Amino acid sequence: MQTVIDAHNVSKVYNPKTIPVYAVNNVHLHLQRGEFTALVGPSGSGKTTLLNLIGGLDKPDNGSIIINGVDITGLSANELIDFRLRNIGFVFQSFNLIPVLTAKENVEFIMQLQKTRRQERENRIKSLFRQIELEDKINVRPSQLSGGQQQRVAVARALASRPQFVLADEPTANLDSKSAANLLDIMTKLNKEENITFLFSTHDQRVIERARRVITLVDGQIANDTARVSTLHEVAGQAG
Amino acid sequence: MILQMAWRNIWRNKMRSLVIALSVAIGLFAGLAVLALHKGMLKSRVRTVIDAEVSHIQLHHPLFKKDYEPQFTLTGNEQWLNDIRSSALVKAVTARSVTQAMLATTAGSAGVQVNGIIPGTENEVSRLDKKMKEGTGLNPQKKNEIVVSRKLADKMKLKTGSKLVLTFTDTAANIVSAAFRVTGIYQTENTPLDERNVYVKINDLDELLGIGNAFHEIAVLLKNDDDLLTVQKELQQKYPGVLVESWKEISPETELMVNTMDYYMYIIIGIIMLALAFGIINTMLMAILERTREIGMMVALGMNRVKLFLLVFLETIFLTMIGTPFGLLTTWLATEYFYKRGIDTSSFAGKTMSSFGFSSMIYPEFPAEELVTVMLIVILTAVFSCIFPAIKSGRLQPVEALRK
Numbered sequence A: 001m002q003t004v005i006d007a008h009n010v011s012k013v014y015n016p017k018t019i020p021v022y023a024v025n026n027v028h029l030h031l032q033r034g035e036f037t038a039l040v041g042p043s044g045s046g047k048t049t050l051l052n053l054i055g056g057l058d059k060p061d062n063g064s065i066i067i068n069g070v071d072i073t074g075l076s077a078n079e080l081i082d083f084r085l086r087n088i089g090f091v092f093q094s095f096n097l098i099p100v101l102t103a104k105e106n107v108e109f110i111m112q113l114q115k116t117r118r119q120e121r122e123n124r125i126k127s128l129f130r131q132i133e134l135e136d137k138i139n140v141r142p143s144q145l146s147g148g149q150q151q152r153v154a155v156a157r158a159l160a161s162r163p164q165f166v167l168a169d170e171p172t173a174n175l176d177s178k179s180a181a182n183l184l185d186i187m188t189k190l191n192k193e194e195n196i197t198f199l200f201s202t203h204d205q206r207v208i209e210r211a212r213r214v215i216t217l218v219d220g221q222i223a224n225d226t227a228r229v230s231t232l233h234e235v236a237g238q239a240g
Numbered sequence B: 001m002i003l004q005m006a007w008r009n010i011w012r013n014k015m016r017s018l019v020i021a022l023s024v025a026i027g028l029f030a031g032l033a034v035l036a037l038h039k040g041m042l043k044s045r046v047r048t049v050i051d052a053e054v055s056h057i058q059l060h061h062p063l064f065k066k067d068y069e070p071q072f073t074l075t076g077n078e079q080w081l082n083d084i085r086s087s088a089l090v091k092a093v094t095a096r097s098v099t100q101a102m103l104a105t106t107a108g109s110a111g112v113q114v115n116g117i118i119p120g121t122e123n124e125v126s127r128l129d130k131k132m133k134e135g136t137g138l139n140p141q142k143k144n145e146i147v148v149s150r151k152l153a154d155k156m157k158l159k160t161g162s163k164l165v166l167t168f169t170d171t172a173a174n175i176v177s178a179a180f181r182v183t184g185i186y187q188t189e190n191t192p193l194d195e196r197n198v199y200v201k202i203n204d205l206d207e208l209l210g211i212g213n214a215f216h217e218i219a220v221l222l223k224n225d226d227d228l229l230t231v232q233k234e235l236q237q238k239y240p241g242v243l244v245e246s247w248k249e250i251s252p253e254t255e256l257m258v259n260t261m262d263y264y265m266y267i268i269i270g271i272i273m274l275a276l277a278f279g280i281i282n283t284m285l286m287a288i289l290e291r292t293r294e295i296g297m298m299v300a301l302g303m304n305r306v307k308l309f310l311l312v313f314l315e316t317i318f319l320t321m322i323g324t325p326f327g328l329l330t331t332w333l334a335t336e337y338f339y340k341r342g343i344d345t346s347s348f349a350g351k352t353m354s355s356f357g358f359s360s361m362i363y364p365e366f367p368a369e370e371l372v373t374v375m376l377i378v379i380l381t382a383v384f385s386c387i388f389p390a391i392k393s394g395r396l397q398p399v400e401a402l403r404k
């Protein structure tokens, strides 16, 4: 098994001088390739903050975050941008897509930033849209897609760059239950068939049930880290 | 893809984009209009200097213009005039005797320059006949007639038929006085020059000065402005002992005016561009602020600062490019219209223009030669103005932007 995320002793404090908020407090987290992990916890427990730290969007006040062998806490802002582009896929809660670009262009945009060749881009786009089951909406602007369809395009975009893993911060929060289930189906399928590593936060019980490992945050600390025995034999996850 | 994004982004807020494109158009229009007016004014000023005041080239005795002493006549005679006139590049030639005199009437006295002229050829060179407002002008058959300007006539309470006395020194340094009768009143747009110049027949003046048939000045009008240097050189070679000057040397104040006007013009254009820059900065900042989340998301996904800068930059450039043809078109239409009709500044500026020797009618001319410069200035302003918003967008922290 290959470790893709190795976070040690990570802390993030807001307002350290006035009323300190330990948004993430001394967290250890290891993720292997191919895991399908949910980060759960009440609102304000530090899920977003932790995902931002792992995704290189924010810097911890303490600890190290090693991704694919690189300690990202030591990278400069510009290096981080490039690192994110090459290694991490993001799905945000809402307004994920660039409104002036079509679904296809949104996906292609990332590959252009990576300087992927045209032929490869076309092939990848074709297969990604087949996987998210939106081949008929490929040339449509985000405003003409439903919320669920937009999130599926966002998943396709996150995968376009062939990242080490995909971080998704409450990807189903703005979706109705049917769309949410559909999105989870696609994520699960990608995880099983393509061995894509997912780390997603949620507080939706039906989504939690689909995860094979559930990490519970309370007040910025990991309160529980459970591997669920899924229908498959694989068991992923260890105590952080 | 960034190109497409930039292009589509400018259509997201059509009203705002229209405002920027319009400000670019107005900036361009204003810049070009200033140039057009400036060009029209200077051109007409130069035309006046050449066609009505100085002509292209003048010949004098090298010492004459120092003190206008009457003995420094040109050594040549009628033959010189014919020789010069025979050149293919020359349109008209005339000779003048010139002296400084005191003009006195019952109402007072004034210092004037008396120009002794040959009425026929003088009209060909300086169009004196066209400037006449009253009276019949100088009659070759009659003695001691004088033409004065409207300005001087008003000041000295002169009418056609009035008598006045001119006093000056002759070649022997004797003081000579003679009575003249006003037979014409003329007026040009250059009032300071008008006030100083009176015209009499060359024979009358020569006789009083005691210089026989000689003259002090030859004025040469060319067919084409571009031949100025050629003819000047030719004449200088032909008449080595004579001072041969072009209008630029004779009327350095015109040259000076051209230069000072240039300064003012650049200051005005600078102010217009400053206003344009603030407009662009403000609008682009607004556009970025509105898209904080989106920009934050793009940075989160891995779009670097250089590309982000490029995006904002391209949006500004596109807006400028949309505004440019509008600005050019309106300027072109406006100059075409006013070039034919002219703008009468006397209706709002009174006599300001003519007291500086400018025509109060301005015929603006489309500044085709300066077009590239002005467009460059506008585009540079736009580019310069988007730098600040672009940097600002590059500073966005994705985490904070995404929380919005």
Ligand SMILES: Nc1ncnc2c1ncn2[C@@H]1O[C@H](COP(=O)(O)OP(=O)(O)O)[C@@H](O)[C@H]1O
Residues within 6 Å of the ligand: A014, A015, A021, A022, A023, A041, A042, A043, A044, A045, A046, A047, A048, A049, A050
């Ligand atoms: N920029 C910030 N400044 C101050 N406090 C913050 C900031 N961002 C988050 N917090 C605080 O950190 C804690 C964790 O927030 P967050 O990571 O958003 O939790 P979750 O995503 O689980 O709801 C909360 O108490 C929140 O108020």
Ligand SMILES: [Mg+2]
Residues within 6 Å of the ligand: A047, A048, A049
């Ligand atoms: Mg959150």
